[in-house]
Every structure is written in structure tokens, then in C-alpha cells.
Amino acid sequence: MVTRPEPDTQPLTAKGQATRERIVHAAAELMFRHGVAGTSTPAIRDAAGVSSSQIYHYFADKEALTRAVIEYETRRIVGAHEQLLLRLDSLAALRAWRDVVVRTVRGTHYAGGCPLGSLSSELAEHDPDAREALAAGFTRWSGAIRDGLRHMIEHDVLRADADADKLSLAMLAALQGGLLLTQAQRDCAALEAALDTMIERIEQYAVGSAG
């Protein structure tokens, strides 16, 4: 995709919004399957059922479309985790979140990895804007885990000396690394071991635990 003049910046009509979303969804699906480099404008055009000029109307270039895909995947994935983590009020609820993650990955037969992790691995060194958008997505994600842990501290499930900032970063790293290993090994063992070990560490901050 070559760079074109800036697209129309007027507010979108409902129909325009729907067309833009169809393009982003199609691009996200193709980029998840084939990577950003392996996704061409004609492929997006055919998958979205739009014309190339419609794509250029909404997105100045491939970088702009890629950023829209990052925002879409962040909303979709991190948004879903936020729903699960927002009101964590017990260790059982934390384990239920873990079970949803593992069940979702099993449902994909371990294929694909995490869309945000894969985009980050492909783009971090070549597209600084994409890297920053992905970093912001990961920060929002660990923030959701942190808020869940803080909620547990406020509700006297975890002791106040539990470092929610550190544990949430560690949990997100365990999740991302577990997804990466699961993708390579076609086996959920590393993901389960990583999440379970992190939860065991958190359990040692349970109120009443010796720590």
C-alpha cells in the first residue's frame, strides 16, 4: 500500500462507520492469520467486500490501517479481560479467569497465539507508532489485572502487602509467554503452568496466609 493524501476527516455517517469497521475486521483477521507483511490491500478488499478506493478513503496508508487493527484488537481482547477482572472478589474468581483463558486457547487448538503479542513481535522494531500503541494496549491489560488484584486487597481477600503493580506485570508476562509457547508446542502445558504458578504466588498473600 502506498501513502495517499490524508483521508477525509469528517465525522463518519453510520454507513461509513460500518464500512470502516468491516475493513478493520477483515484486516485484523488476515493479519492474525498471515501477519502484517503477509496481508495485501487486495486481500483486505476482497475479504471486506469493498473497493480499494474505499480502503484509501478511510485509511491514509497501511500503517494507519494497522493502527486501527491494534486498537480494535486491544478493545476486543483487553476489553474482554477487563470484564472478567473488574470485580475480582475471591481467589476462586481469579482461578475462573485462568480457566476462561485456558479454555479459549484450547478452543483454538493452540493455533494463532495472541493477536497483540504477534503484532508486537512483528512490528515493534519497524513501526514506532505501532509499538507505542501495542505498549499502551499491554499497559491497559496489566492495569486490568492490577485493578482486579487491588479490588481483592480492598475486600480483604489479599493482604495489603501484595504488590499489585508487580504481580499484574508478572501475570501478563506469564500469559503472553504461555500463549507463545502454546502456539509453538501445540500444547497448553506451559500456559497452564505459568498461570497456575503466578496464582500460587498470589495465594500466598491471601488474608490469613503466612506469606
Place this chain on the structure above:
Amino acid sequence: MVTRPEPDTQPLTAKGQATRERIVHAAAELMFRHGVAGTSTPAIRDAAGVSSSQIYHYFADKEALTRAVIEYETRRIVGAHEQLLLRLDSLAALRAWRDVVVRTVRGTHYAGGCPLGSLSSELAEHDPDAREALAAGFTRWSGAIRDGLRHMIEHDVLRADADADKLSLAMLAALQGGLLLTQAQRDCAALEAALDTMIERIEQYAVGSAG
């Protein structure tokens, strides 16, 4: 790179071995910087200072060269970790391994991520042979961590109820996820949090600890 006839399978001369290694080193460096899809035969040829026909003499196609790169990176990276982990005999030695990892990543200014992790993210869905080679590399890596933990159990540093298989998988996931987040966030916090939290979990199996 197009598929060519099978290359010569005669044992290599010392000079042939050196040329082959120069090609693999150049390809590994380029693939680390630009990904496999972003690395062309002419670029490898120029970086290695060889002719295209020399590349085709040693490697039937790009897939074969990519597999040689995976083997090279596995030997280089996992081999280095094996040296550090082989004779772990104290929690201090485990923390020293963690410090080497963090220092190495700081030395790269957080750029690049893990070559094996990046290759896996790019290739796992499109090149089954590469995926299997990467899975084997990760298994060797977690095996090195597991052997280090077992060594600590045998030397009464850790209790026998420490699950070395599970903890080593979890540690490798934490390391891979920490490296991925560090690459996106240009900040070592997630890597340090992940490794430290895993080590804290392992410390709870220290002989004399309540567990």
C-alpha cells in the same frame, strides 16, 4: 527464494563448513532485524559475502536456511542458558542467572526481543517444520531450567515436593512473555517482575521454608 534441487549432501570440507556458517550467521542476523519474510536472498548474499549459487549449494530453499537459523539460535541462546543453569546449587545462583538475563536485555536497550520467540511468532502457523524445530528448542530450554531446579532439589536447596517440570515451564513462559513485553514497552519492568515473581514462588520450596 525458489525451491531448488536438493543440495549436495557430501560431508563438508572445513572451508565449506566455514562458508555455510557464514551464511547462517548472516541470515540469523538479518532475520532477527527484519523477520524471515523481510529477509531476501540478495541481502543474505551481500551480508555473508558469498554468491547466490553458494547459498543454493548449501540450502535447498529458504525453509532449509530458516531451519538452520533456528538450530543456530537454539545452540547459541539455549546453550548459553545451559551453561548458567547446569549446576545451580543455590537460590543465589538462580538469582544470578536472572541478573544475567536482565543485564543482557538492558544491554540491547530492550530492542529485538528473543530471536527464538520472534521466529516462533512469525513462523508457527505457516511452516510446520520450523514450528517443530522451535518447539524442540523451547523444550530444550525449559529442560535446562528443570535440570537446574532438580540439581537444587538433589543438593537439598529445594524440597522434593517442588515440581521442577511445572516450575521450569512457568519460568520459561515468564521469560518469553517478559521479553515480548520489554520489546514493546522499551522497559524492563515486566521482565523483572515476571522473573522475580517466579523466583519468589520457587523460594517457597526452599528447604526449611513452610511452603
